[in-house]
Amino acid sequence: xxxxxxxxxxxxxxxxxxxxxxxxxxxxxxxYVKMALGDDVVLVIPAGCSSVIQGIAPKSGINFPILxxxxxxxxxxxxxxxxxxxxxxxxxxxxxxxxxxxGTGDIGFQALSGAAERNDDILYICxxxxxxxxxxxxxxxxxPPGAWTTTTWTGKREPKKNVPLIMIAHDxxxxxxxxxxxxxxxxxxxxxxxxxxxxxxxxxxxxxxxxWRFDPGLTPKIAQLAVQTGLWPLYEYNQGKFRVSxxxxxxxxxxxxxxxxxxxxxxxxxxxxLKNPELVKMIEAEVERMWRWIDALEKSLNPAEEARRIxxx
Amino acid sequence: xxxxxxxxxxxxxxxxxxARVKVxxxxxxxxxxxxxxxxxxxxxxxxxxxxxxxxxxxHSALAxxxxxxxxxxxxxxxTSSHGLLYMHEVLWWAAGSRIPLVMAVVTRAIGPPWNIHVxxxxxxxxxxxxxxxxxxxxNQEVLDLTLQAFRISEDPRxxxxxxxxxxxxxxxxxxxxVEVPEQREVDEWLPPRRQPYVxxxxxxxxxxxxxxxxxxxxxxxxxxxAMGEAKRVAEEVDAEYGKVFGRSYGGLVECHRCEDADxxxxxxxxxxxxxxxxxxxxxxQAGVRVGVARVRxxxxxxxxxxxxxxxxxxxVIVFDRAxxxxxxxxxxxxxxxxxxxxxxxxxxxxxxxxxxxxxxEDMIPVIMDFVEKVEEQGFVYEPSYWLLPxxxx
Ligand SMILES: Cc1ncc(C[n+]2csc(CCOP(=O)(O)OP(=O)(O)O)c2C)c(N)n1
Ligand code: SF4
Ligand SMILES: [Mg+2]
Numbered sequence: 067x068x069x070x071x072x073x074x075x076x077x078x079x080x081x082x083x084x085x086x087x088x089x090x091x092x093x094x095x096x097x098y099v100k101m102a103l104g105d106d107v108v109l110v111i112p113a114g115c116s117s118v119i120q121g122i123a124p125k126s127g128i129n130f131p132i133l134x135x136x137x138x139x140x141x142x143x144x145x146x147x148x149x150x151x152x153x154x155x156x157x158x159x160x161x162x163x164x165x166x167x168x169g170t171g172d173i174g175f176q177a178l179s180g181a182a183e184r185n186d187d188i189l190y191i192c193x194x195x196x197x198x199x200x201x202x203x204x205x206x207x208x209x210p211p212g213a214w215t216t217t218t219w220t221g222k223r224e225p226k227k228n229v230p231l232i233m234i235a236h237d238x239x240x241x242x243x244x245x246x247x248x249x250x251x252x253x254x255x256x257x258x259x260x261x262x263x264x265x266x267x268x269x270x271x272x273x274x275x276x277x278w279r280f281d282p283g284l285t286p287k288i289a290q291l292a293v294q295t296g297l298w299p300l301y302e303y304n305q306g307k308f309r310v311s312x313x314x315x316x317x318x319x320x321x322x323x324x325x326x327x328x329x330x331x332x333x334x335x336x337x338x339x340l341k342n343p344e345l346v347k348m349i350e351a352e353v354e355r356m357w358r359w360i361d362a363l364e365k366s367l368n369p370a371e372e373a374r375r376i377x378x379x
Numbered sequence: 380x381x382x383x384x385x386x387x388x389x390x391x392x393x394x395x396x397x398a399r400v401k402v403x404x405x406x407x408x409x410x411x412x413x414x415x416x417x418x419x420x421x422x423x424x425x426x427x428x429x430x431x432x433x434x435x436x437x438h439s440a441l442a443x444x445x446x447x448x449x450x451x452x453x454x455x456x457x458t459s460s461h462g463l464l465y466m467h468e469v470l471w472w473a474a475g476s477r478i479p480l481v482m483a484v485v486t487r488a489i490g491p492p493w494n495i496h497v498x499x500x501x502x503x504x505x506x507x508x509x510x511x512x513x514x515x516x517x518n519q520e521v522l523d524l525t526l527q528a529f530r531i532s533e534d535p536r537x538x539x540x541x542x543x544x545x546x547x548x549x550x551x552x553x554x555x556x557v558e559v560p561e562q563r564e565v566d567e568w569l570p571p572r573r574q575p576y577v578x579x580x581x582x583x584x585x586x587x588x589x590x591x592x593x594x595x596x597x598x599x600x601x602x603x604x605a606m607g608e609a610k611r612v613a614e615e616v617d618a619e620y621g622k623v624f625g626r627s628y629g630g631l632v633e634c635h636r637c638e639d640a641d642x643x644x645x646x647x648x649x650x651x652x653x654x655x656x657x658x659x660x661x662x663x664q665a666g667v668r669v670g671v672a673r674v675r676x677x678x679x680x681x682x683x684x685x686x687x688x689x690x691x692x693x694x695v696i697v698f699d700r701a702x703x704x705x706x707x708x709x710x711x712x713x714x715x716x717x718x719x720x721x722x723x724x725x726x727x728x729x730x731x732x733x734x735x736x737x738x739x740e741d742m743i744p745v746i747m748d749f750v751e752k753v754e755e756q757g758f759v760y761e762p763s764y765w766l767l768p769x770x771x772x
Contacts, residue, residue, distance in 0.1 A: 106580045110446065123590040126583075133449050133578045134587030135442060136468050142439030146404060146446030146454070147578070149430035153401040153452050159580055177442070180435030 069250040069257075074101050077129075084127025086119040089282025091246045091272035091289070093119060095193050098249050099162065100130055102256035107160045108133065108147060112140035112174055114166035115200045115274075116193070138173045140165040141181035144188045152187075160189060160260055167194040167208035171229045182236040182265045189259050189266045192229060195274035203277040210297075211348045212330075212339030215277070221339045225352060230269045231359060234303050238265040241303040245271040247289025248313050251300055255311075258304065271298045279334020288332060293317065294324040296353045299360055308367035310360060318357065326350050380564075380624070385557040387518045387550030391483045391543070392417035393557075394525035395455050396427045397565040398481075402447035402454040404432035404440045409495045410547040411459040411485040437462035441469040441482070448478045449586065451577040453529065455480075459547060460487035460501045467505070473540050474509030474602065476586055479532035479574050480540035482510075483525065486648065486700075487547040488733045496734020497547040499648060500701040503677075503709045509602050511541040511609050512678040514647045516633075518555040521545045523626055524675075526565065527616050533573045534616075536608040546649040548734075560624055568623050606679040613676055631681035633673040634688060636662070640670030642750055643689055644742075645714050646698040647674040650731060654698065656739040657746060667750050674710065682717045689714070694724040694753045696746055700731045707762045715762070724749075724759040730766035737766070 079100035086093045092115050100107065109132045111117055117134055121127035135143040140163040151159040165174055170192035178190060197215050198204040205215040207227040214221055233241045239262050244252040252270060259266035273288040275281065280288055292298035293314055300311035316322045326349055330336040339345040385393065391414050395403070403422070405415040421427035430447075434440045437458050444454035458466060463484055473480055484502050488494040502512060511531065515521040521543065528541040545551055576584050590598070614630035621627030635655045637643070644654045651673040658669040672688050674681065689695050695718070699708025706712065711727030718725070726749045731737040745766055752759045 108450070108578055108580055117587075118589060120585055120588040123585070123588055123594060126585040126588060128585070129583065131578050131580060131582050132585040132588070133446065134585070135446070136472050138438055139442030139469060142404075142434060142442035143446035143449075145432055145434075145439075146402060146443030146448075147450045149402045149404075149432055149443070150447035150450035150452035150454070151579075153428075153430050153447075154450070156579075176436060177439045180439055183435070184433065186432075 069253045074253070075104070079129045081127045081129055083121060083125070084119050085121045087276050087282070089275040089285045090119070091195060091274055091285050092116050092193050094246045094285070095270050095272055096128060096164065098252050099164070099191065099256060102253040103160060103162070103260055106158060107162055110135055110140055110144040110147065110161065110163045112165050112169040113137035113200065114169050116164055116166070118200060137169055139177055140169055140174050141177040141188070141190055144190070145181045145184070145186040148186060148188050163188060163190040165190070165192055166199070167192060167196060168198045168206040171208045171227050172206050179236065182233060182238050182267070185238060185264045187263055187265070189268070192267070192269045193272045194269060195272045195277060196226070197277050199274055199277045211352065212336055212345040214335045214338055221342065221345050225355070228359070230267065233267040234363070238267060239263070239305050240266040243269045243271070243298065243300050245289045245293055245298060245300060246273070247286045247293060248300065251311055251313055255302060262305070277335070280332050284332065288329070291324060291329040291332070295326045295329045296320070296323040296357060297326065297329065299356055301360060303367070306367065308363045310364070323353070326353060380558045380560055382556050382558050384554045385518055386413065386552055386554050387521045387545045388413040388485065388552070389417055390518045390522040390557050391457065391525050391545070392421065393559050394522045396421055397560060397562060398453065398526060398529045398569060400429050400455045401452035402430045402432065402444060403456065404434045404443035405456050405458065406434055406437045406440045406462060408437070408459045408462040410487060410551040411457050411462070411483070413551070414457040414483060414485070437465045438469060441466040441473065444480060445469060445473045445476070445478060448480050448574070449476070449578045451572070451574065451579065453572045455482070457483035457485070459485040460489055463501045464489065464504060467508070470505055470508040470510055472587070475598070477538040477575050478540065479538055479572070481525065481528040481532055482540065482542050484542050484544045485547050485551045486544050494733045495547065497549055498700045498732045498734065502542065502544045503701040505542065506678055506709065509539060510678065511539055511606070511676065512544060513541065513676050514544040514674070515550065516649055516651045516673060518550055519557050519626070520628060521550060522557055522559065523620065523624070526569065527620055530569055530616050531609060531612050534612045535573060537605050537612050538575050539602065539605050539609060544648070549649040564623065610679045610681065628675060630684070631676045632684045632688060633675055635671035635673065637670040637672065637688055640668045641693045642667060642669045642746070643692050643695050644669065644671045644698060644746070645674060645695055645710060646671065647677060647710060648700065650698070650700065650737060653737065653739045654742060657742040660739060661743060661746055665747060669746065677710070680713050680717070685714060685717045689718060689723060690721050692723050694726070694749060694759065696726045696728060696749050698728050698730060698742070702729050702732070711762060722758065724753045726759065726761040726764050728764050728766050735768045741766070741769070
């Protein structure tokens with residue numbers, strides 16, 4: 067069901083005085099999570115910017131119950147919490163992990179994979195700002211090629227680890243990509259996931275003005291450009307069916323895509339890369355690589371839709 | 380009260396069942412494995428109404444039971460050696476959160492080289508984490524301590540997690556008769572779970588976010604105070620347990636022939652049994668009055684109790700099955716610190732690392748040699764005396 071802005075709750079979930087930088091995508095995302103899921107939710111947050119954003123005890127700038135946990139243990143702690151709620155007859159409580167790209171694709175990956183394989187009934191959200199921001203912008207395996215970080219001064223040379231695809235390969239009930247630039251799409255996916263039992267994974271693209279070197283007023287625009295260039299396609303894998311989400315469908319056609327350069331030139335982290343045609347080529351190749359995977363998944367996981375697409379019916 | 384023949388590991392499993400634990404997460408490692416196996420079997424057979432999370436690592440095992448405990452469930456895990464070290468970060472997190480939890484540690488050497496046999500290096504490595512650490516001598520005590528651990532951990536004066544340590548193979552895989560209390564008796568004795576707070580949707584509690592340094596400092600102090608309280612609570616629980624179930628162990632330190640002793644052995648774990656035998660034989664053969672102070676809790680450290688017992692000794696010989704490289708055995712260091720203002724001769728013996736067997740007959744010469752030296756020289760201080768394996772002596 068499409069999400070209409072006027073139906074969303076008015077309650078304030080991100081409180082004034084939280085410790086986020088201006089234009090922070092993580093506070094935006096956290097707000098959407100609560101707007102979508104309501105009050106029957108407990109959050110588990112491993113180390114990362116969101117550990118800090120909450121502000122300083124005894125106060126909290128985020129208006130919901132949170133269990134903070136060591137960096138590598140988000141999925142495991144959440145699995146335990148969910149088991150406890152079930153054992154105590156409160157199986158309706160939703161346990162949500164909110165972890166960074168490092169907490170997801172690097173140090174927390176083992177726990178994530180374990181929980182996915184066990185099909186633990188939790189919702190895992192990776193808030194992907196494409197580097198270790200909390201420790202001062204170091205590369206993660208999810209940093210895109212070409213990006214400057216404080217551990218890749220001349221631009222990262224390796225591709226971005228494709229965690230959502232790896233999660234699909236775990237055969238869990240639900241995997242989706244989302245973006246802070248498309249809150250309605252994200253909220254809809256959160257609500258869809260919340261209704262499913264078992265392991266759910268949403269990968270939220272979250273441009274960070276501090277780490278990516280852009281004007282804090284541009285967070286949603288940069289997020290939208292990632293989708294419009296085709297670099298970050300929005301899609302959903304729901305109980306074995308794969309589909310590209312409405313906001314991304316038109317970018318299946320290369321001629322509709324915004325040139326990648328438009329995305330890169332707004333971000334200081336690509337300044338060096340832009341002077342290196344080879345790196346730019348590598349980034350452009352990422353778009354092709356992404357969509358090749360999507361085509362393959364669509365064809366194999368959703369033959370009916372694929373047939374309709376080909377025949378134009 | 381039925382008597383079963385149980386390995387130490389099965390004694391743990393029976394206690395966990397009797398405590399009506401709700402969430403278990405564990406990862407196999409020798410010699411802890413049969414605990415996970417037994418608990419899985421109990422859960423699958425419907426004998427134990429608990430959720431079993433078959434995690435992919437020990438780091439996740441402790442994180443999972445910590446998450447469960449934070450949400451209000453009585454939770455349990457067990458590990459050993461490398462598994463315990465792998466958890467280390469989460470041990471700190473759990474204790475600092477003041478969340479009651481119980482973990483069995485089957486003590487084992489740490490590699491390299493790979494070695495699955497008993498020593499205390501793994502559990503000693505956790506001394507500073509804020510966990511209460513109890514060490515059993517035999518299988519009956521394993522069951523009793525595990526039950527008591529829930530009671531102590533969930534006592535509002537304490538609210539700290541508890542490790543129950545049992546020696547790898549010597550206890551974990553060796554059967555002995557164990558009296559297993561009736562469920563009804565345990566239900567009457569063990570109150571429903573208490574904990575300082577619960578993370579649930581209706582609360583707006585945030586646990587573990589950033590705190591000002593001053594608050595952090597004060598929280599550390601409160602843990603230290605809780606450790607102090609834990610001494611009293613552990614003594615109380617041991618005494619009360621004795622009234623209900625007929626077995627008490629002397630609280631923080633168990634004394635063997637302390638009444639008239641001139642010399643004392645300080646030791647912890649299963650080889651305290653050998654130490655007691657050595658003490659008896661030295662008394663018989665040489666007429667030297669030796670007693671054994673078996674440390675049952677290495678954290679909180681029984682400082683006052685040991686001063687009472689050891690203060691007037693002629694000599695104290697401490698047996699450590701672990702070492703702090705570049706310093707001394709851990710029990711020795713703590714014992715020496717407790718006796719700072721007494722002029723007591725001391726010897727710290729480091730022995731039995733990697734499971735090297737140290738029977739009473741190997742202890743006796745070291746004890747006698749120490750006694751003779753003290754009698755001859757008046758004052759002896761030998762903090763690290765390495766008792767080599769027989770073939771290297
Ligand atoms: C075991 C461990 N290693 C390293 C750290 C230091 N650390 C804290 S947050 C962080 C990076 C977080 O990156 P990410 O998960 O992407 O979250 P972000 O800060 O970008 O939101 C690191 C390296 C830690 N807390 N624990
Ligand atoms: S560094 Fe980026 S993600 Fe972290 S708080 Fe600042 S804006 Fe948010
Ligand atoms: Mg990050």
